[in-house]
Amino acid sequence: MLEKVIEQINERNAEAMRQAEQHLDQLTKPPGSLGKLELLTIQLAGITGDNQTTFSDKRIVLMAADHGVAKEGVSAFPQEVTEQMVYNFLRGGAAINVIAKQTGAQVVCVDIGVAADFGDTAGLVHKKVAYGSNNMRREPALSREQARQALLVGIELAFELIADGADLLATGEMGIANTTTSSAVLVALTGAPVMETVGQGTGVTTEGIAHKARVIEESIALHQPNPQDVYDTLHKVGGLELCGLAGLILGAASKSVPIVIDGFISTVAALCAARICPNTKQYMIASHRSAEPGHDLALSELGLSPIIDGQMRLGEGTGAALLFPMIDSIQAIMREMATFASAGVSGKEATSDG
Numbered sequence: 001m002l003e004k005v006i007e008q009i010n011e012r013n014a015e016a017m018r019q020a021e022q023h024l025d026q027l028t029k030p031p032g033s034l035g036k037l038e039l040l041t042i043q044l045a046g047i048t049g050d051n052q053t054t055f056s057d058k059r060i061v062l063m064a065a066d067h068g069v070a071k072e073g074v075s076a077f078p079q080e081v082t083e084q085m086v087y088n089f090l091r092g093g094a095a096i097n098v099i100a101k102q103t104g105a106q107v108v109c110v111d112i113g114v115a116a117d118f119g120d121t122a123g124l125v126h127k128k129v130a131y132g133s134n135n136m137r138r139e140p141a142l143s144r145e146q147a148r149q150a151l152l153v154g155i156e157l158a159f160e161l162i163a164d165g166a167d168l169l170a171t172g173e174m175g176i177a178n179t180t181t182s183s184a185v186l187v188a189l190t191g192a193p194v195m196e197t198v199g200q201g202t203g204v205t206t207e208g209i210a211h212k213a214r215v216i217e218e219s220i221a222l223h224q225p226n227p228q229d230v231y232d233t234l235h236k237v238g239g240l241e242l243c244g245l246a247g248l249i250l251g252a253a254s255k256s257v258p259i260v261i262d263g264f265i266s267t268v269a270a271l272c273a274a275r276i277c278p279n280t281k282q283y284m285i286a287s288h289r290s291a292e293p294g295h296d297l298a299l300s301e302l303g304l305s306p307i308i309d310g311q312m313r314l315g316e317g318t319g320a321a322l323l324f325p326m327i328d329s330i331q332a333i334m335r336e337m338a339t340f341a342s343a344g345v346s347g348k349e350a351t352s353d354g
């Protein structure tokens, strides 16, 4: 299945990108003056093959999972908050619900590995692979099989949502202690110094940050994840939502559906997807730069430049959903804005430097 998916992740449509660029330069504005939004719409044209797409069915896929490493006191909040927040998402009370409602998008809340039983709770997508991961400081976080299974959950979910009409996907997550897990995966894959990848997460103190770094160092020293092998890394120091989101991104790319990447945790999942299939990067849209210090490193590994710089550190897909109105605006500009010719506005003067 994975091999087939990877085979289907192609280069973007270069001709559609060229046409989008040409159209942008005919609109009544100085060339390039819409900055990163111009690059964004060119990218979207390359993904969909059309420079005037309206994205009318956007879904934020919020994967929830618990992390055994929470036992090491690496978060400012207790583990049960993951379960409690799942109920909050289902009731529409979380930040992501409010932002999604504002922008007309849907939140798809997935239990991929919460350490609680939700029974057949309505509104929740039931895809539990395990009741949380193990404490990576003592044992591998997941079995290799669990990591593979969670990745497949993500791929299949992307297929289901796209078959159901979704034309734009975004990543979101909930899982107490997952900034620690994400930093561990980032360090394992890049060899970056641990202290450059850890931040306050939900609000730990300076001492708390040093403690997180020690827990990560000890976990990596214990398991020695192979930096060339994403599965080895994910199973030893990863988490179920990271695996699931990596799968979701691969699945979206294989169907030529753009995928908006949220903050630090989501970007680490994106890095895992890109290590599995580098072409996947062409389908990723970096929404915002999180306050987590490791986020910049993960973004630069991917060669992505986010549009929003809001010092946010929430996750859930909030940064990604905040980009939706900007996506709608630039797509409307492509469809509706007047050209120099249609408006009778004089074009750029030829100058000595061209």
Ligand SMILES: Cc1cc2ncn([C@H]3O[C@H](COP(=O)(O)O)[C@@H](O)[C@H]3O)c2cc1C
Binding pocket: 074, 075, 076, 077, 081, 085, 173, 174, 175, 176, 177, 178, 179, 180, 200, 201, 202, 203, 314, 315, 316
């Ligand atoms: C009430 C609440 C809502 C959240 N929504 C997202 N997160 C975010 O914080 C967690 C990661 O931070 P750490 O590694 O420090 O635990 C994740 O669940 C993430 O999605 C939340 C955290 C809390 C407390």
Ligand SMILES: O=C(O)c1cccnc1
Binding pocket: 179, 201, 202, 262, 263, 264, 265, 266, 290, 291, 292, 295, 312, 313, 314, 315, 316
């Ligand atoms: O950037 C993120 O994704 C993030 C940062 C802190 C806490 N939760 C999520």
